[in-house]
Amino acid sequence: MRRSTSMMNRNGRLAAAAAVAALSGWASAQVDVGPQVRIDVAGGTFAANETTMAASDGNPLEIVGAWNDWRRSGGNEVINMGVALTLNGGVSWTDFLVRPPQANQSGVEGDPMTAADPRTGYLWVGAISFAGNGGIYVARKAPGAQNFEASVMARTTGGADKCWMAAGRAHDNPNATRVYIAYNEGVITSTDMGQTWGAPRSLGSGIGFLPRVGPNGEVYVAYWDFGNGVLMRRSLDGGTTFGNAIRIATRLDTWGTQDGSRFPGNMRVPPMNYIAVDPNDGTLYCIYFDTTNRQNNNYNVDLYFCRSTDRGDTWTTPRVINGDGNPPGDQFWPWFEVDAEGRLHLTFFDSRHTNQNDNTTNGMFDNYYAISEDRGDSWIEFRLTPNSWNCNNDGLNRGQQFIGDYNGLAVAGDVVYPCYLSTQNGDPDIFTNIITVGGEPQPGACCFRDGSCADLLREDCAAQGGTWRFGTNCGAFSCPQPGACCLNDEDCASLIESECLSSGGTFLGEGADCRNACPCDAIKKFRARCKDNGEIVAKVVYRDNSHDGEFVTISVDSQNFNVIVLNGKAKLFACCYTGGHTVRLVDPGCFDPIDVGCP
Amino acid sequence: MxxxxxxxxxxxxxxxxxxxxxxxGTPEDGKPSATAATASTASGTxxxxxxxxxxxxxxxxxxxxxxxxxxxxxxxxxxxxxxxxxxxxxxxxxxxxxxxxxxxxxxxxxxxxxxxxxxxxxxxxxxxxxxxxxxxxxxxxxxxxxxxxxxxxxDSAELRFKVAQNIQRSGDLDGQIAAYGRVLELDPNHAEAHSRIAIAYYYKEEYAAAWTHTHEAERLGGVVPPQFRGMLSAKLAEPTN
Structure with missing residues (x-):
């Protein structure tokens, strides 16, 4: 593993350019690491840890991060899921708590998870409410929406432990999304964008179940068997069934879930395993951490990497990918993603900058970002924290320190957002950096709500309220088109699918016209004719009598008439007309107007 | 009863x-309070x-x-x-x-x-x-x-193997070697026990012994973790005999 060289530019950013790449023999990407941005500002100095973050090319300006958050604590610990959201690519963030439905709330809501759907741009956050009436809860946010919707219980259980989630195209329909949550009891699946969830499909004993969705809807779940096994199970039918366990790798060393004896500090460091999938060709990658050797009774824990090009059937020999100090430090809690260009983006904790023993209480750590442009063969690293931080400043008064169990990172287009804890300010805070990869910004397809498209830069698209798509243009990309959306109040509106779903509606398909047959409407028929005496008769027939007492609005030309519904019908008799006229069902507005001819 | x-x-x-x-139970080291924002229960957990x-x-x-x-x-x-x-x-x-x-x-x-x-x-x-x-x-x-x-x-080899795995988790290399050795007393053909002993010797920087048990594991039809061979070779070239 080569040690990377970093340069600080005039803006306080870390930049790796071609010169550095040439020096190290590394590939050619330009990497611009922006300054740290704290995203749990409203959490003050209260404890926060255990981070996760999600974004997608489907909606790259909107990124969500989450963590365990102690801001409501007084004399006793109260833990909730803290959430940070940006709608402008990280220029500004707001942070708040997302809690389960009231009946399922508890004093401990943690183990946060996030997901993003590259197809629709939806975001999800979720966590576990640790109580007998608790369980796994999730909340979703539609593209463009300012807030998350009310959370729903994905699974009510008192025994849930560590969940992670993923979203991706359905195995049997490229135009549908499936959302998955994997946890100790198995995998649960949602086919309605996270509103309702099925029963768990058990994957057997293990922990740290991490789901990922491949480009063809294949589902991979990595986990640790509490022993030497780095394992994975695979589903090719959308999570309905899973194959037998596949061994990705065999650990050399292992330790218990509550054990941190291999590391400086006095916190637990569960050795869970992490996988990611190339969204283009489906190449699978795995990173886990294990003991490489022992020096002076200190464990040297490193990040191990391997790859599969046959959907997990076979894997390359694991090898260490991190740089290190002398004496070596420990690298752990990796989180990585693969972007649309096939680049790998990795973040992790690292103790290399302090010469320290494993039995020290004041463990000193940094956070790192690393990128690989060659499918993991070589990496370049960036130190994200300005100084090493002390794990003893965890903001908690426990017998054992606690800095969470994992890290997070999201990638959207050519921008990367690591999400990590640092106590560099003397208390535990959550940070991200905006890391831009590549050269000059390129325009991409910017889709608007009316289905139109313009090739714009990312920022310009955001300013105009569009949804930006990374790595494509209007010539190559088809923006979502509006179509009839049946809303809960039985109205029909022309919306794009994501807007329709976020409004609680049923999308009838792109191009579907509200003026035509509108199955969302409770109205069975709309008829109008003109009698010989010049009386126009219009009739609205409902499918049942549930709308009796309500009014419909029918117009003759521009004159509106409100007509009551009785026995499932509303009848208008209007007199007297000559010549041609247009009769329209104004409200609800699901039908084409009718032209009638009077004597 | x-x-x-x-x-x-x-x-x-x-x-x-x-x-x-x-x-x-879990060891506690009397860590001092960290910040003014420290939250705790009455019991400190x-x-x-x-x-x-x-x-x-x-x-x-x-x-x-x-x-x-x-x-x-x-x-x-x-x-x-x-x-x-x-x-x-x-x-x-x-x-x-x-x-x-x-x-x-x-x-x-x-x-x-x-x-x-x-x-x-x-x-x-x-x-x-x-x-x-x-x-x-x-x-x-x-x-x-x-x-x-x-x-x-x-007594059974598999039960002894589980005991040895727990000792491995504790990080006691000598104990690990001894415990996996007891597995071999009951089942001399237990390839994974040899593999685990090899890794323990590697961590102890006793590379020749690590090779010996690596070869034993392989002779018995087992495999050591594939990354381990390379790591061991980097420390000591594989003996030819």
């Missing part, structure tokens, strides 16, 4: 196996731990582990024994295994605890209890359960 008068005392076994039988601790406490109720082997709790076990009197030992074992395979570790611990109380003279529930306890990071209690299983049943 006769079954509750059975006292399992395998301390000599603990010593013979070089496993820690006197260990207690987190509510998340309290919640889980309560579930675990209930699941483990009826057995004690402090001595490094499993004892029936004279205050709790009799009542639980009455509760499970009409259940079958095999039924409890089956239920617990189903729970464990469904990721319901705490429930499985509870069921295996009841199975042990049901028939403390039988080994399978102890072994299963040890398997379940490790899933919650309870290495010491898991070891105590395995120790008791070894005390009430015929």
């Amino acid at each position: 006769k079954r509750f008068r059975i006292l399992l005392t395998w301390a000599p076994l603990c010593a013979a196996l070089l496993i820690g039988c006197e260990r207690g 987190s509510p998340i731990e309290d919640y889980r601790k309560e579930r675990m406490k209930e699941a483990m109720r009826g057995l004690r582990y402090e001595k490094g082997y499993v004892e029936l709790d004279p205050e709790q076990a009799p009542a639980i024994g009455e509760e499970v009197r009409n259940e079958t030992y095999e039924g409890l074992l089956s239920k617990g295994r189903t729970e464990l395979d469904s990721g319901l570790s705490v429930e499985a611990i509870g069921t295996f605890t009841r199975a042990v109380i049901h028939s403390p003279q039988l080994a399978p529930a102890y072994e299963a209890l040890g398997d379940a306890l490790i899933t919650k990071g309870r290495v010491n209690e898991s070891q105590a359960a395995y120790t008791s299983a070894m005390g009430v049943a015929d």
